[in-house]
Amino acid sequence: MPRLLIPKETAPGETRVSATPETVKKFVAMGCNVAMEMNAGLDAGFVDSTYAAVGCQLVAPQDQAAWKEADAVLCVQTPTEDSLSLLKPGALLVGLLAPYSNVALSSVVQSHELSAIALELLPRISRAQAADALSSQANIAGYKAVLLAAAQLDRYFPMLMTAAGTVQPAKVVVLGAGVAGLQAVATARRLGAVVYVSDIRPAVKEQVESLGARFIDPPQLEEKPAESGGYANEASQTFLAAQRQQLSDQLAEADVAICTAQVPGKRAPRLISEDMLDRMRPGSVVIDLAVSQGGNSACTDPAKTVDRKGVKLIGASExxxxxxxxxxxxxxxxxxxxxxxxxxxxxxxxxxxxxxxxGCLISKEGKILSPDVLNPGGAI
Incomplete structure (x- = not known):
């Protein structure tokens, strides 16, 4: 029977776990032997006793025997190189592995003949929807981005009519109408904001308007970016320059900008320049969900809040x-x-x-299956 190992995540700030008592119970029912490092689920609110009750074997963190015996390791982010080096040849690693830039993983999968599945590369086909981790996590990011912005903004989100007068609703501009962007739209609308959405794909206009937001039509150029495989294609510099000019006037009147535009394997498009930030009013907030890929906005840093001339720039990749x-x-x-x-x-x-x-198997028993991934000279 397959032996599955659930490790305790070691990446700084990572609080998620790759298995819950619910899924462990189902793996056990399928005939799997599931081992889990102690307290791996504690930060996510799952205690060891609930795992043990459904047939999970609890092992000490970095237990070498558990790693050596594992047929598959289910993780959120890539485990340490020391841990991966314990795996037997042919063992499978499954998780969000940052396939375009993970140089350390490239070395260890080849030297130890490991197989690896990167969930970031899962094809956007209907059969894959239940396994689409990027979408499930982006949904949360879009929701939380709006709550973070509301907590940092110096104004109300909804329109309020009070004895002291009427308070106008906040204006929110969402850049990118993917999963995170659409969830941000829905959440901001629930809080009562007026929402505008910018995206390079005219096809998303109907989705945006169905959520009660206003779509900013893309620049009218002959070359119009679209999408392939469910992901937005990279736009040309001419198109992006025209889009930035269009956005500048919108942002000058905005209270919040939420940046979600990303292209797999590429640096995030720079949509908000320093000149555009100069036009935003003091007290406004920019939430950049693309900061780990270079950022949609100038001057953002991962996991930091930067006060730039009164505008709060929040790098929020996690x-x-x-x-x-x-x-x-x-x-x-x-x-x-x-x-x-x-x-x-x-x-x-x-x-x-x-x-x-x-589509998502990046190595098979140590052989790298695509030159575009695990590439030390990659774009990101």
Whole structure:
């Protein structure tokens, strides 16, 4: 039977866990032997006793025997190189592995002949929706970004009619209408803000307007970016320059800007320049969810709040960790949905003819399957 290991996350600030008692119970029912490092779920609100009650074996953190015996390691972020070096040849690593820039992982999977699945590369096809970890986590990020902005803003979000007069609603501009952007729209509207959305894809206009927001039509150029595989394509510099000019006037009147625009494997497009920030009023807030990929806004830093001439610039790339319980629950279900078809007759099979697996399997027994990933010279 497959031996699955759930490690305690070691990345700074990471509070999520890759399995919950709910998913462990289902893995055990499928014939898996599940081991978990003690207190791995504590930061997400799951105690060891609840795992033990559903058949999970609890082991000490960095227990070498558990790592050496594992057929698959289910993680959120990449474990340490020392831990990965303990795995046997052919063992499978599954998680959010930062495939375009993880140089250390590239070395260890090759030297120890490991297989690895990066959930970031899961194809955007209907059959993969239940396993789409990027979407489940982006949904949380979009929701929490609005709450963070509301807490930092010097104004109310909704319109209020009081004895002292009427308070006008906040104006929120959302850059990018992907999963995070649409959730940000929905949350900001629930709080009563007036919301505008900018996206390079005219096709998302209907989704934006169905949530009660106003769509900022893209610049009218011959070359218009679209999307492929469910992801936005990278726009040209000419298009981005025209879009920035259009955004500048919107941001000058905005109270909040929420930046969500990202392109897999590329640096995030720079949509807000310093000149545009200069036009924003003191007291306004910029939340940059793309900061770990270079940022949509100038002057943002990961996990930091920068006060620039009274404008608060918040680099917020790890917001799912601030909602660790639900983030872990959704992420664990994503992993279960992905792995369930791979476990047959008490064995774990990687079917390369399956487009879902072929799309996100970045190494097979030490062989790197795509030159675009685990690349030391990558774009990010």
């Amino acid at each position: 917001l799912p960790c601030s909602v660790a319980n639900h983030a872990s629950s959704l992420y664990a279900r994503n992993l279960l949905a992905l792995l369930k078809p791979l476990i047959k007759d008490g064995q774990l099979f990687l079917n390369l003819d399956d487009e879902l697996i072929a």
